[in-house]
Amino acid sequence: MERINKTWILRRRPEGEVSDGDLELVEGPVRALEEGEVCLRTLYLSLDPTNRIWMSDREQYMPPVAIGDPMRGGGIAVVEESRFDGLEPGDIVNTGLGQWSLYQVKPGKEVNKLPVLPGVPLTAYMGPIGMTGMTAYCGLMYIGQPKPGETVVVSAAAGAVGSMVGQIAKIQGCRVVGIAGSDEKCEWLTKTAGFDAAINYKKEDVGAALDKHCPDGIDINFENVGGEIMDEVILRLNDFARMPLCGLISSYNATEPVPGPYNFSMLLMRHVTLKGFIVTDFMEHFAEGRQAMASWLLEGKLKFATDVVEGLENAPTSLERLFTGKNLGKLVVKVSDAP
Template sequence: MVKAKKFVLRKIFDGFPKKEDMSLEVEELPPLKDGEFLAEAAYLSVDPYMRAYVKPETWVFSEEAFIGGQVAKIIESKNPKFPVGKYVVGSFGWRTHTISNGNATLVSTPTILLPDIGDLPVSVALGVLGMPGNTAYFGLLELCQPKPGETVVVSGAAGAVGSLVGQIAKIKGCTVIGIAGSDEKGKWLTGELGFDHFINYKTDDVQSKLKKLAPKGVDCYFDNVGGELSSIVIYQMNKFGRISVCGSIANYNDTKRSQASVIQPPVVSQQLKMEGFIVTRWINRWMEGINQNMQWIKEGKLKYEETVTEGFENMFEAFTDMLKGKNVGKAVVKA
């Protein structure tokens, strides 16, 4: 019998997540049935959406592992579509071993065999060649539809999604301004990834610096953070500007509703288009995004970074470090 370790949520997060909100448990797995396979986690993902999903009004407690994606190696199989030795990408949650039949679990991202990624590490299937990469690809190109010469602003720019959004906007011929929380991240964005400008929201006057960097206004805004920061950007947008709302990490840990400037005036006067999305909207085009991002990597047009935490037992610390913005690029845990 195989024993799996798993993290189970025991208490709804009240403000910032606490270690005692979760428990690390051991589960004995049953023998495989026909059509199933057993996968052993290689890398696990920690993402901002995990915090957003835990709400008192929507979360249903169970003995299932906490939500999340992972790339895992198939070590036993009774399913010819998932042979032993191959890697699979699936939403198996925070657990070391998983029995699956290949159907989507926990959240509706597809369970797929890892495509041929050449010499790239398998962990990229959780980042640039996975859900975050597709979030950047579809969220920017489908909703913002950036045009050459336009100005694109990206908040949360040094994260798994934002760092890719800015590079894709550059590929499309745009001027890109990234907003993040440290000068070190800013040097990475402009020096390594090719962003044109950087704003440190912790030390800069965002409103005045944005006016200086984008004197003709902002055409597209990819919003990862929400809050007052996003209101400031929206007030400087051009007519018929487009806003792609990916997340609001600035407010995920608030225990009461935060206050931000009302955005309806610029939305109306500038005739802005503002649309939120969940990336599984494009589930039927999933491999399109992965293949295009992989092509851009091969062409040297798209770079990625990973912040790797060693050890499955450190999942919670990796999760909270990510929520604090300590990661650069994609945060993953090596099991």
């Protein structure tokens, strides 16, 4: 039986937010497999801020998606057909750097079979024990280097990465303050995720709230947002603070140069370590990170939320949820049903 694919193709570079016409959903047959390849059916597609970066032609950590190519993205899939030893139909796999499509044909060596953990839903492999979990674990543990009693501030704290960072920091014995964009998110952070405090930046004076919740200053700033919020945090960093720079989501849709940070000189005055990173910088630590995250998850020490959008056709319009603060936890698109 011939499989008919659906794939999002990048047709033009977005200006500001992604809009109609930037991507096109096209249909076509799935080609026959060659030796060493597998045919995958996407179950869940990961939506991440980096998707927006890949659509642009700005300077970035890997080549942007070319006009006319399938939109790049990661996800979880089931093997539909295999000509690769070690993978069989029905196996659940991580697609690695895949694409926004219903089906994809890939070399089997580029696909990782997921372990079976009783009681752990598939979406956890895109959150706590997936790439977002590894981003949080490696960025905090290897750049932030948390110590018991230290104060950690996390921006975009109710997102996929931020929510994990705060909980890992709590496990390490830190005081954790999250910054998020709604009362609902702040309540989830304190009552479910166990943060010590949460600041609603849309309602509160962030600087005053930081003074209240971080009376002894800030030792680690896990930065996901940039902009005015980052400036307020920088002003309150302690001597020898660490600043893992994971993202600058506030500027990804900007069409003009973004000013600031205005308080950048404080990094010098406070002897701060600032390090930007991409999760793949720490691939040698993934096994350690997944083992730690899986253990904490099974022990009930980690809570996670998943924001599920139904239907591949809704992927482009759902991406804006990351930039408007509508999502709680990991944002994914359910593309097809699991076997």
